[in-house]
Amino acid sequence: MGSQVLRLSHPSKTLLGAVPLTGSKSESNRALIIQALSGGNVAVENLSSAADTVTLCRALALSAAPGETSGEAHETVVDIGPAGTAMRFLTAYLAITNGRYFLTGSERMKQRPIGILVDALTTLGADIQYAERVGYPPLVIRGGFEQQRPAVKVQGNVSSQYLSALLLIAAALPKGLELQIDGELTSRPYLTMTLDMLAEAGIEHHWVDDVIVIKPQPTKATTLTVEPDWSAASYWYAMAALAKTADLFLPNLKSNSLQGDAAIANIMTGFGVGTVFESGGVRIRHTASSPTQDSSSLDFRECPDLAQTVIVCAAALGKDLSFTGLHTLRIKETDRIAALQNELGKFGVALEQDGEVYHLRTAGRYQPSRLVIDTYEDHRMAMAFAPLALAFGQVEINDPDVVEKSYPDFWKHLKQQGFVIS
Ligand SMILES: O=C(O)C1=C[C@@H](OP(=O)(O)O)[C@@H](O)[C@H](O)C1
Numbered sequence: 310m311g312s313q314v315l316r317l318s319h320p321s322k323t324l325l326g327a328v329p330l331t332g333s334k335s336e337s338n339r340a341l342i343i344q345a346l347s348g349g350n351v352a353v354e355n356l357s358s359a360a361d362t363v364t365l366c367r368a369l370a371l372s373a374a375p376g377e378t379s380g381e382a383h384e385t386v387v388d389i390g391p392a393g394t395a396m397r398f399l400t401a402y403l404a405i406t407n408g409r410y411f412l413t414g415s416e417r418m419k420q421r422p423i424g425i426l427v428d429a430l431t432t433l434g435a436d437i438q439y440a441e442r443v444g445y446p447p448l449v450i451r452g453g454f455e456q457q458r459p460a461v462k463v464q465g466n467v468s469s470q471y472l473s474a475l476l477l478i479a480a481a482l483p484k485g486l487e488l489q490i491d492g493e494l495t496s497r498p499y500l501t502m503t504l505d506m507l508a509e510a511g512i513e514h515h516w517v518d519d520v521i522v523i524k525p526q527p528t529k530a531t532t533l534t535v536e537p538d539w540s541a542a543s544y545w546y547a548m549a550a551l552a553k554t555a556d557l558f559l560p561n562l563k564s565n566s567l568q569g570d571a572a573i574a575n576i577m578t579g580f581g582v583g584t585v586f587e588s589g590g591v592r593i594r595h596t597a598s599s600p601t602q603d604s605s606s607l608d609f610r611e612c613p614d615l616a617q618t619v620i621v622c623a624a625a626l627g628k629d630l631s632f633t634g635l636h637t638l639r640i641k642e643t644d645r646i647a648a649l650q651n652e653l654g655k656f657g658v659a660l661e662q663d664g665e666v667y668h669l670r671t672a673g674r675y676q677p678s679r680l681v682i683d684t685y686e687d688h689r690m691a692m693a694f695a696p697l698a699l700a701f702g703q704v705e706i707n708d709p710d711v712v713e714k715s716y717p718d719f720w721k722h723l724k725q726q727g728f729v730i731s
């Protein structure tokens with residue numbers, strides 16, 4: 310892209326035609342780990358073009374053929390940049406893979422906690438040290454350990470990625486895994502996605518109360534086909550809500566998705582966007598008027614990646630909604646609560662915290678003469694605020710390349726849909 314700022318407008322405010330979304334980043338990253346542990350049994354189709362998936366692919370290739378060293382004998386440096394799922398999944402994967410690894414990432418990655426996962430792996434017998442700050446990347450992993458025990462208890466309310474990381478390696482552990490989820494489980498659909506994809510590859514589990522058991526077992530020969538990305542679809546729902554006319558077809562999305570973010574279809578009925586599941590994909594339409602939903606509340610506990618899309622869209626439509634389940638947003642690509650508060654404030658909207666509930670206050674909303682959005686190295690900040698071009702006539706997005714993390718064709722697709730981008 311090159312440019313440090315993009316200016317967006319959409320003169321006709323009309324969205325028509327098909328938008329071919331890339332594969333789900335979450336499904337792709339699971340498929341890659343399952344494949345890597347399958348001994349050549351598993352093929353993957355429709356892998357995401359997300360930078361995070363490309364990064365994980367490269368990291369897995371590097372760990373299969375270690376070469377680069379960091380000075381210390383045979384230490385393979387694996388740098389996953391800003392890819393959180395890759396960091397968590399690789400921590401578990403490298404812990405059971407022979408070799409010595411230095412697993413690192415971006416400056417932000419060094420602020421995203423990983424202690425819960427490292428503690429769990431260490432309990433099982435893994436050898437993992439912190440290279441800088443205790444509880445955070447980078448990690449020094451001496452892979453390939455003798456398993457001490459199968460049972461481990463893991464806190465569930467910080468990130469489901471820790472649990473998914475453990476479940477993905479469970480069948481390859483000599484004693485298997487008995488994973489007890491401690492306390493509340495956040496982002497539950499991501500955990501069930503992990504179990505469902507393992508099941509597709511022939512790996513069975515038993516889940517009773519708060520304990521998930523996976524016995525040592527081989528994967529079966531199969532092809533995992535990745536569905537397009539529902540989180541990416543959410544931005545098109547927001548655009549449809551803010552457009553004058555919208556009739557968009559999103560090929561290959563399914564109603565019985567593994568992705569919790571398919572919840573956007575239901576949420577957006579309250580924002581004036583209708584969904585029809587057709588054969589071969591989903592059709593979304595701007596419906597006549599946007600029903601008021603003021604004083605109602607939306608919970609993002611199961612779909613945290615939709616929060617920015619929905620909150621920004623609600624702000625543009627002047628809906629004073631309340632939100633819960635935002636507790637994990639502060640440890641993602643940026644502190645997403647603070648980022649939202651700053652950027653919404655640029656057009657007079659407040660996101661006020663009251664304990665676990667956040668209230669959107671749109672009474673002071675105004676149309677600024679120039680709206681320039683900062684993106685905080687967070688792809689979802691760029692993509693959630695871009696639809697505002699339809700509401701305010703024009704919006705400028707700083708550091709637009711951030712979208713590459715999950716949706717590299719985002720700006721290209723916007724252009725194809727009539728956005729003027731300069
Ligand atoms: O497992 C996954 O693929 C993901 C789980 C979620 O994270 P948390 O479990 O940390 O909420 C989500 O926000 C992230 O984008 C992808």
Ligand SMILES: C=C(OP(=O)(O)O)C(=O)O
Nearest residue numbers: 391392393394614641642
């Ligand atoms: C939180 C996200 O990703 P990750 O945790 O994998 O960096 C995201 O894509 O919104």
